[in-house]
Amino acid sequence: MINPPEKLSGCVPPSKSLVEFGAYIGGTKVAADGIAEAVSLVRAHNTGNSLPNAYVWVGLHEPAAPEVEWLADVFGLHPLAVEDAIKAHQRPKVERYGDSIFVVLKTVAFLDHEVLTATSEIIGTGEIMMFVGPDFVVTVRHGSHCPLADVREKLEDKPKLLGRGPTGVLHAIADHVVDKYLQVADLMQAELEEVEAAVFAEVSSRDINRIYQLKREMLELKRAVAPLQTPFNALPQRRMIPSEMREYFRDVGDHLSRVCEQVQASNELSDSILQAALARSNALANEDMRKISSWVAIISVPTMIAGIYGMNFDHMPELRAAYGYPVVIAVMVVACTLLHRAFRRNGWL
Numbered sequence: 001m002i003n004p005p006e007k008l009s010g011c012v013p014p015s016k017s018l019v020e021f022g023a024y025i026g027g028t029k030v031a032a033d034g035i036a037e038a039v040s041l042v043r044a045h046n047t048g049n050s051l052p053n054a055y056v057w058v059g060l061h062e063p064a065a066p067e068v069e070w071l072a073d074v075f076g077l078h079p080l081a082v083e084d085a086i087k088a089h090q091r092p093k094v095e096r097y098g099d100s101i102f103v104v105l106k107t108v109a110f111l112d113h114e115v116l117t118a119t120s121e122i123i124g125t126g127e128i129m130m131f132v133g134p135d136f137v138v139t140v141r142h143g144s145h146c147p148l149a150d151v152r153e154k155l156e157d158k159p160k161l162l163g164r165g166p167t168g169v170l171h172a173i174a175d176h177v178v179d180k181y182l183q184v185a186d187l188m189q190a191e192l193e194e195v196e197a198a199v200f201a202e203v204s205s206r207d208i209n210r211i212y213q214l215k216r217e218m219l220e221l222k223r224a225v226a227p228l229q230t231p232f233n234a235l236p237q238r239r240m241i242p243s244e245m246r247e248y249f250r251d252v253g254d255h256l257s258r259v260c261e262q263v264q265a266s267n268e269l270s271d272s273i274l275q276a277a278l279a280r281s282n283a284l285a286n287e288d289m290r291k292i293s294s295w296v297a298i299i300s301v302p303t304m305i306a307g308i309y310g311m312n313f314d315h316m317p318e319l320r321a322a323y324g325y326p327v328v329i330a331v332m333v334v335a336c337t338l339l340h341r342a343f344r345r346n347g348w349l
Contacts, residue, residue: 011070017063025054027163094231100133106224107146294343302332
């Protein structure tokens, strides 16, 4: 039996932050009026049963400190892990505290915008923190991305999945989060390919800000995914993971490795696109300068001739000639035509 809430000094049971809770015995959800009753049912079943297959799953969303501390007293959670769960903004990790583990997963979501600006976020991030013990799972979610209602419904519809115990819940949540990584990575890849096509188009947008924005978001995705690869690859080797569940965690690790490779490749591609865009922008600027210089050179010929004959000296060649005007115009046209053909031949026009 656990202590009633009123006896837990300075703590209060989760209320506003409580998303859902449940007691699961033998793969079936058992009705309970509160978390305290659910824990009592589970521990009573496990105490008198040779096969302890009952556990409690409590889901919280951005809880206050007293609510997490109440659960810490109930389940014996480590104070350092509780502090991390309250403060959030933690690095993805897997840590062991006694007979339980504390897992931090970064959640990501691709945000749709009607109009993208320089300050728009393309990838939204959040966190899921999990306390996984022999007879409990406590999930603390920060941010509005990646809700776990679908995961809980999927597990509750399949008693075989629920029967895997707390490590089965951990696998289901990790698999759900990694699948989101794959979706976001694919969408970011499509965005990069679209920008790459625009950079090398005949009429390039030369939107350096957009490319830099994607580069920044790729780094955000990399920070969410990369730190998780090493601890998750080592997770199947931990003693608290049942042997029949290890292949499932290895599968999640393989998917995570694929995401990391794709994110790394996309990050390198964004670097290449940014460099290519800068180089193409400089090349287009040089091309514009060549065109301007060519036209200036062409226009300078009639300007020079008109300037010379506009000085109004009494004694100038051809000044009184009957055909002086058409001759000068013809000279201007021929000179400009020859210059235009020369510039076209050299690729300046």
